[in-house]
Amino acid sequence: MAAPAFSFNPYVQTSAAGMFTIESDGFMVGTAMPDPAARFALAGGWLAAAETLPMFGGVAISESIPTERSTAPATPSRPDIALGSVISRATTLAAGAGSVTGFSVFDQNYAAVNTPTSPVPTVGSGGMVNFYRLGSGARVALAIDPALVTLEGGLVTQQVSWDFSLQRIIAFATNALAVKILSIKSSGCMRPVYTSGTGLTTWNYNDSAALCLL
Numbered sequence: 001m002a003a004p005a006f007s008f009n010p011y012v013q014t015s016a017a018g019m020f021t022i023e024s025d026g027f028m029v030g031t032a033m034p035d036p037a038a039r040f041a042l043a044g045g046w047l048a049a050a051e052t053l054p055m056f057g058g059v060a061i062s063e064s065i066p067t068e069r070s071t072a073p074a075t076p077s078r079p080d081i082a083l084g085s086v087i088s089r090a091t092t093l094a095a096g097a098g099s100v101t102g103f104s105v106f107d108q109n110y111a112a113v114n115t116p117t118s119p120v121p122t123v124g125s126g127g128m129v130n131f132y133r134l135g136s137g138a139r140v141a142l143a144i145d146p147a148l149v150t151l152e153g154g155l156v157t158q159q160v161s162w163d164f165s166l167q168r169i170i171a172f173a174t175n176a177l178a179v180k181i182l183s184i185k186s187s188g189c190m191r192p193v194y195t196s197g198t199g200l201t202t203w204n205y206n207d208s209a210a211l212c213l214l
Helices: 146-151
Strands: 043-047 060-064 085-089 102-105 128-133 139-143 160-163 168-171 180-195 200-213
Touching: 060 128, 102 139, 139 168, 139 180, 146 168, 146 180, 146 200
Parallel strands: 043 085
Antiparallel strands: 043 128, 060 085, 060 102, 102 128, 139 200, 160 168, 180 200
């Protein structure tokens, strides 16, 4: 009996609108690499009310303990207190308020929203943010200054810093970012970019990124 003939290839991906429209031979910033040893370290929290910008993967975050009670000792101030910590954008590498405690990721964040005009999945104030803490051992793709391609071939313990405005790794300044750089791709990577004038978050399709061990 002859084998049946198929008129289609089930392994070929088609371009479903708003989904698999981009090809990349690099990293997708804000995505963790599959790792059975670290996947259980994925954590979540809700985006602080004071955050006016949408949250997406690859952003340095600061994690705070939620305020459980109001002025009345027996009255919870938030009914969703069990959902996790309060997440906001980090503002400093130094110890204290706003210090970097981890990085946001897209992984398993099914509540994040994307649209045809703003294809990057984003979360608004009060929404749930997934992240990996520093020291979790997760391997996360982060944006990096293209000039740091010179780090290739060096030790993974080379010190770098973080640009809180551009949300990317830069050359070491005054405080070190507590990550180890495992790999660098100088092009072909996808990075989320927020445009304040339009309020849209889009992909930069040919950026530089590094695979970092948190």
